[in-house]
Amino acid sequence: xxxxYSKEITLVQGNLTMADLDNAISKPLDEKxxxxxxxxxxxxxxxxxxxxxxVSLTFYFGIGEWGNNQPVAWGWGITNFVFWVGIAHAGTxxxxxxxxxxxxxxxxxxxxxxxxxxxxxxxxxxxxxxHTGRPWLxxxxxxxxxxxxxxxxxxxxLVWDVFAVSTYFIVSLMFWYVGLIPDFAVLRDRATTKIKKxxxxxxxxxxxxxxxxxxxxEKVYMxxxxxxxxxxxxxxxxxxxxxxxxxLPGWHSTIFPPYFVAGAIFSGFAMVVTALIFVRKVxxxxxxxxxxxxxxxxxxxxxxxxxxGYAYLMEFFISQYSGVPTEQYAAINRAFGEYAWAYxxxxxxxxxxxxxxxxxxxxxxxxVMFFVVIMVNVGMWMERFVIIASSLHRDFLPSSWGYFTPTxxxxxxxxxxxxxxxxxxxxxxxxxxxxxxxxIKGVVEGAQPSHHGGDHNG
Amino acid sequence: MxxxxxxxxxxxxxxxxxxxxxxxxxxEAGYKKFDVNTPYPLHGMDxxxxxxxxxxxxxxxxxxxxxxxxxxxxxxxCYAVSYNIVVGGKPFLSIPAFxxxxxxxxxxxxAISTVVGMIAVYFKLPNNSHPLHDTEYMKAVSADKYGLVIxxxxxxxxxxxxxxxxxxxxxxxxxxxYFPEEEKYRMFAPKFILFLVVVAALTSALTYVTLNKLMxxxxxxxxxxxxxxxxxERSDIFANGEGMRPPVEGTVARGYMPYPYxxxxxxxxxxxxxxxxxxxxxxxxxxxxxxxxxxxxxxxxDGNSRLQGQFPNGPTLHSDKIINYPDGMIYHIITxxxxxxxxxxxxxxxxxxxAIIDYIRVLQRAQNAKESDLKxxxxxxxxxxxx
Numbered sequence: 001x002x003x004x005y006s007k008e009i010t011l012v013q014g015n016l017t018m019a020d021l022d023n024a025i026s027k028p029l030d031e032k033x034x035x036x037x038x039x040x041x042x043x044x045x046x047x048x049x050x051x052x053x054x055v056s057l058t059f060y061f062g063i064g065e066w067g068n069n070q071p072v073a074w075g076w077g078i079t080n081f082v083f084w085v086g087i088a089h090a091g092t093x094x095x096x097x098x099x100x101x102x103x104x105x106x107x108x109x110x111x112x113x114x115x116x117x118x119x120x121x122x123x124x125x126x127x128x129x130x131h132t133g134r135p136w137l138x139x140x141x142x143x144x145x146x147x148x149x150x151x152x153x154x155x156x157x158l159v160w161d162v163f164a165v166s167t168y169f170i171v172s173l174m175f176w177y178v179g180l181i182p183d184f185a186v187l188r189d190r191a192t193t194k195i196k197k198x199x200x201x202x203x204x205x206x207x208x209x210x211x212x213x214x215x216x217x218e219k220v221y222m223x224x225x226x227x228x229x230x231x232x233x234x235x236x237x238x239x240x241x242x243x244x245x246x247x248l249p250g251w252h253s254t255i256f257p258p259y260f261v262a263g264a265i266f267s268g269f270a271m272v273v274t275a276l277i278f279v280r281k282v283x284x285x286x287x288x289x290x291x292x293x294x295x296x297x298x299x300x301x302x303x304x305x306x307x308x309g310y311a312y313l314m315e316f317f318i319s320q321y322s323g324v325p326t327e328q329y330a331a332i333n334r335a336f337g338e339y340a341w342a343y344x345x346x347x348x349x350x351x352x353x354x355x356x357x358x359x360x361x362x363x364x365x366x367x368v369m370f371f372v373v374i375m376v377n378v379g380m381w382m383e384r385f386v387i388i389a390s391s392l393h394r395d396f397l398p399s400s401w402g403y404f405t406p407t408x409x410x411x412x413x414x415x416x417x418x419x420x421x422x423x424x425x426x427x428x429x430x431x432x433x434x435x436x437x438x439x440i441k442g443v444v445e446g447a448q449p450s451h452h453g454g455d456h457n458g
Numbered sequence: 459m460x461x462x463x464x465x466x467x468x469x470x471x472x473x474x475x476x477x478x479x480x481x482x483x484x485x486e487a488g489y490k491k492f493d494v495n496t497p498y499p500l501h502g503m504d505x506x507x508x509x510x511x512x513x514x515x516x517x518x519x520x521x522x523x524x525x526x527x528x529x530x531x532x533x534x535x536c537y538a539v540s541y542n543i544v545v546g547g548k549p550f551l552s553i554p555a556f557x558x559x560x561x562x563x564x565x566x567x568x569a570i571s572t573v574v575g576m577i578a579v580y581f582k583l584p585n586n587s588h589p590l591h592d593t594e595y596m597k598a599v600s601a602d603k604y605g606l607v608i609x610x611x612x613x614x615x616x617x618x619x620x621x622x623x624x625x626x627x628x629x630x631x632x633x634x635x636y637f638p639e640e641e642k643y644r645m646f647a648p649k650f651i652l653f654l655v656v657v658a659a660l661t662s663a664l665t666y667v668t669l670n671k672l673m674x675x676x677x678x679x680x681x682x683x684x685x686x687x688x689x690x691e692r693s694d695i696f697a698n699g700e701g702m703r704p705p706v707e708g709t710v711a712r713g714y715m716p717y718p719y720x721x722x723x724x725x726x727x728x729x730x731x732x733x734x735x736x737x738x739x740x741x742x743x744x745x746x747x748x749x750x751x752x753x754x755x756x757x758x759x760d761g762n763s764r765l766q767g768q769f770p771n772g773p774t775l776h777s778d779k780i781i782n783y784p785d786g787m788i789y790h791i792i793t794x795x796x797x798x799x800x801x802x803x804x805x806x807x808x809x810x811x812x813a814i815i816d817y818i819r820v821l822q823r824a825q826n827a828k829e830s831d832l833k834x835x836x837x838x839x840x841x842x843x844x845x
Contacts, residue, residue, distance in 0.1 A: 018497065018602035060677055136678050143536065151536035153543055155555035160562075167562040171569045178573060186497070189600040205577060205584035206591065209599050211481075211494040211503050216580045218499050219512035223572055227518070231565045238558055441602070442498035449474045449502055 012108075013287045018441045021288070025433045025440075026190060028283050033430055044422040051416010054409045055130055063133045065409040071395040072404040074388045077131035078242075080414055082384045083267070084124035084421075085165065085239055086260075089232055090268025091117025092172055095179070096228035099221070105296060107439040108289050112279065113272045114176045115432070119424040120271070121169045123417045128161070130413075157241040164238040171231055175224050178217075181207050182438035236264040243387065249330035250391035255318065259311035266304035266350070267380035270373040273297050275425060277370055279434060288435050295363045301376065302357035308383075309351030330391060338403055339390040342382050349379020462636040465589035466609040467620050469629030470598050474500055477604035480627040481506040484606060487623065491609040495590075495599040514580060518572045525567025530560050587638060595633045607635070715808065719790055728786025733809075735816040743817030746810045750802055751818075759821040770798040775818055776825045788815050 016024070058065050068075035091113040098106040129135045141162045143151050152159045184204035191197040207213070237257035244256040273294060280289040319331035335343050353375045362368045389404045428434070441447060471477045474496075481494050485508045494503060504510075537543065538550035548555075577583050590596050590607070599605040606629070608620050624632050644650075674682065687693050691701035719725040733739050748757065754772030756763040761774035773780075780788070792811050795801040806814065823831070 022601055062677075134677075143532070149541060151541055153545070154533045154537055154559060155545060155548070155552050157558075160558040163559045163562040167566045171565060174569055174573045178576075182498075186600045189597045201586050201591075202584075204586075205581075206586040206588055207581075207583070208493075208588060208590055208596070209495040209497060211496060211500070211507060212509070213581050214496070214499040215504050215509060216512045216514050216576050219514050220572055220576045223515060223518050224569060227522075227565045227569050227572075230561070234558070234561060238562075241558070438498045447474065447498065449478045449500060 012440065012444050013290050016287055016444065018444060018447070021435075021440055021444065022186065022190070022437060024284060024288065025435045025437055026187060028430055029187065029433065030190075030192075037426070037430070041423065041426050044419050044426060047415050047419025048423050049416075049419070050412045051414075051419055054412030054416055055126075057409055058130055058413070059135065063131070065407060067404055067406040067410050069402070071400050071402050072389055072392045074392060075404055076385070076406055076410045076414060077127050079381065079384045079388055080417055081124050081127035081131070082239055082260075083381045084120045084127070084417065085236065086264035086267040086380060086384075087271045088117045088120035088124060088168070088172075088268065089236060089261070089264035090272045091115070091120075092168075092175070092228050092232040093265055093268065094272070095175060096225040096232060099225040100229060104443050105293055107443055108293055108435055109272065109276060109297075110439070111176075111179065111432075111436045112276065112289075112434050113268075114172065114179070115428050115434075116272055116275065116421075116425065117172050117268075118169070118176060119421050119428070120268075121165065121172065122424070123421050125165060125169065126417065126420075128158075157238065157245045160238045161242060164235045168231060168235045171224070171228055175228060178220065178224065179436055179439075180432065181205060182209065182217075183433050183436065185209065186437050187433070233261055236260045248391050249324070249326040250319075250334060250387070252327075253315065253318070255311055255314055259308070259315070262304045262307040262311065263350075263380060263383065266301060266308055266354075267376060269297055269301050269304065270376035270380070273301070273369060273373045274377065277366060277373075279429065283429065283434065285435065288440060291364050294369060295360075298357045298363040298369060298372075301373070302354050302363075305350055305354030305357075305376065309347075312347060312351060326396075330394065333394055334386065334390040337390065338393065339386055342386045343390065346379050346382040346386050349375040350383060353379075462639070464610045464617070465635045465637050466607045467617070467624060468590070468593070468595040468605055468607045468633045468635050469624040469627065470595065470631045470633075471604045471606070471627075471629055474604060476628050477606065478502055478506050480606050480624075480629070483627055484608065484623075488614055489608055489612050491612040491615075493607045493609075495596075495605040495607065497600060497602055497604075500604075514572060514576060517575045518568045521571030522564045522568030526560050526564040528567075529563035530556055533559065589635050589637050592638075593633060593635060595635065598631075717793060717803075720794065722790075722794070723796075725790060728784060728790050731785035731789070731812055731815060733812045733816060735819070739813045739816055740820060742810060743813035743815070743820075746806055747814050747817050750805055751814065754799070758825070759818060760825070772799070776822055781822050781826070785812075785815050785819075788818065 012021070054065075066075060066077065068077065091110075094106050094113040095110045098110075129138045132138060140146075140150075141152055141159065143154075152162075181204060184200050185207035188197060188200035188204045191200055237260065240256035240260035243251040244253055246252060276289055276294065276297075280286050316331050316335070319327040322328070333339075353372050356362045356368060356372055362372075393402055393404060395401055469480070471480060477494060477496065478500065481503060484492050485506065494500075494507060496503070533556050534551055537552075542550055595605055595607075606624070606627075608615065608624070610617075621632060672678070674680075687701035689702040692699055693701040696703070719728065747759075751759070752763065753765055754763050754769065755761060755775055756772070759775035761772055763772060765772075789811055791799070792806065792814065793801060793803045802811070
């Protein structure tokens with residue numbers, strides 16, 4: 001099949017009408033979930049329970065339950081944090097940057113990607129808090145007038161993180177909710193039971209689909225997209241400052257902000273593709289979340305993956321070119337030292353496998369795609385681990401050198417975070433429309449006036 | 459149906475072109491209070507309805523800049539005024555390091571104000587009691603139809619005329635929208651009172667449990683309970699059952715020196731002064747004298763103190779008896795106490811006691827100065843001037 005590039009690809013396939021779309025999208029909300037859904041939910045909540053056990057043990061006995069120790073004091077807690085924040089970047093990228101770039105194909109996947117953003121930020125937010133050791137004192141990070149007369153250290157990147165991640169969460173949540181208001185109104189008017197009707201009415205705030213409201217609504221959507229675009233780039237830059245501002249060889253590098261942002265988009269898109277492969281199949285949305293969507297997502301994975309690969313090369317080159325012996329040692333040790341296995345796994349997963357997407361056949365093949373995105377997920381987690389562990393485990397004093405070995409509590413918390421994420425995703429698919437109804441209706445054929453302004457009639 | 463108040467007439471259309479045309483015609487006909495309801499925003503509808511650009515962007519700009527200014531000044535105040543944190547000698551107003559947080563707060567303030575402003579000010583939501591809700595019309599426009607509403611409040615509104623007008627525009631269905639009947643609630647309904655009681659009880663219970671129990675369960679006990687023995691506690695580890703371990707008999711504290719004349723009123727023999735009255739010793743002696751001795755003996759040791767008449771008067775230190783005491787005798791009196799004067803052994807260290815004695819000697823000499831002393835002092839002051 002050779003594609004015809006001369007005309008725009010239709011965004012919604014199968015000649016669906018608007019009523020069909022409403023029915024297809026709200027079907028999971030109207031029906032009672034089947035046995036398979038509960039099996040899936042039982043599986044993810046079991047993972048979540050494992051994480052709860054790990055976190056409870058950590059709270060009760062302390063951080064000593066983890067493998068963290070000098071010299072590798074950051075271990076998996078921060079690895080997981082950076083990993084999940086990275087995952088969280090796809091949603092806002094799709095809903096904000098692609099919106100500003102007028103990429104209409106985003107409508108089919110934006111809601112789902114934004115939801116994943118919010119869930120990923122929730123997962124990410126847990127880690128710095130439990131990593132502090134006394135999570136119940138985390139409130140001190142917020143600048144409020146207290147009896148100690150102390151304020152947070154505003155020039156510390158760790159405090160920037162608090163502001164960046166919490167701002168990102170709040171803005172993403174608002175962005176998501178603003179998009180949901182018209183959909184809640186659709187659901188309100190479709191509701192058959194009184195409870196559903198009350199809940200949806202409450203959340204729809206009494207939206208009337210009035211064009212006098214749509215006028216502001218569209219403007220606000222654009223403003224939010226404009227605000228969220230630099231925000232999404234700033235969040236992972238700030239996360240990278242946690243490393244780059246430190247004077248540790250292997251961390252102290254100006255390439256970190258762009259490198260981290262590219263990596264974040266890369267891993268986020270991989271996670272979205274992982275989930276969409278299942279969602280479009282399970283919920284019969286193959287006409288809405290089409291193969292063209294996945295194809296385009298895979299192109300972005302290819303692009304960002306190549307950027308990450310370039311960053312690996314450049315990081316190594318600059319360290320050797322710098323003439324600083326400790327930097328040179330850190331880079332060589334990263335690639336050929338005790339963590340060589342993790343480093344080469346990272347390079348293979350992130351830089352090599354996505355190169356398969358140069359071929360259209362692979363971009364449109366579900367099994368190949370699934371394999372690559374899983375590899376990318378693994379690779380991006382390993383990348384953060386390599387950055388943290390390989391730089392820390394060689395202290396300036398050779399007598400302090402060590403090796404990081406995770407405990408089972410480390411594993412349980414990591415698995416638990418995946419459990420939390422997928423539990424939230426599963427609950428989301430059954431409680432909210434996974435595709436933005438009010439947007440997707442606007443891009444079906446014949447949805448817009450034939451001439452802008454409808455002059456032909458009068 | 460007849461006694462209900464009419465809110466508006468609502469017409470439904472099937473295609474986007476029809477509704478754009480209808481909106482345009484309605485504007486041209488001079489209706490002001492009309493609205494178009496569409497399941498998604500239609501291109502060109504704003505123009506057809508004669509509306510300009512939304513001005514909400516100014517809200518974002520204003521609050522975003524306010525947020526940036528506020529947080530920048532706040533950081534500067536916290537960091538440079540309220541509590542200085544010295545980090546590697548960096549300036550307290552470190553503008554580059556304030557940029558990330560200033561940026562995040564700009565976005566936060568801008569986004570929150572825009573969304574809240576849009577919902578509360580522009581949309582006047584939440585409002586679930588609008589007459590259009592729960593109508594067939596609303597169900598149609600939320601799914602896939604396009605609707606146009608002309609309100610009865612409009613100046614030009616006339617029921618038959620508007621119906622004709624809408625039919626002419628090509629509406630396939632016209633619906634009468636009425637105001638919903640107002641629901642009335644009694645303030646003191648038993649159900650409501652019960653609800654208040656339950657809420658009050660739940661809130662109190664929850665607050666009590668949180669503040670008094672939850673906050674102090676392990677591990678949130680704020681280190682109030684530690685696995686250690688305090689001095690007065692019972693312990694089965696030791697044979698005598700006490701948690702406290704008293705020192706072995708004959709233990710001497712660091713720096714302890716025995717005083718052989720302790721308890722004697724008038725020892726025949728006393729210690730001799732080990733100090734030389736250097737300037738340093740006298741400065742120390744003066745400070746300690748003014749602190750511990752002057753309240754009773756007076757600032758110049760003449761017994762004219764600020765406690766005169768409120769307490770047994772301290773005697774003057776310029777009597778012949780005291781002038782003739784050896785230094786060791788005065789040391790003994792400070793250490794042991796005499797008559798109404800208690801022992802100062804705990805307040806004043808050994809070296810300080812000798813320094814005080816040296817200072818007392820200075821005071822005595824000053825009060826009973828000889829001619830030769832004056833000459834010496836004059837000579838010194840003159841030589842100082844010449845120098």
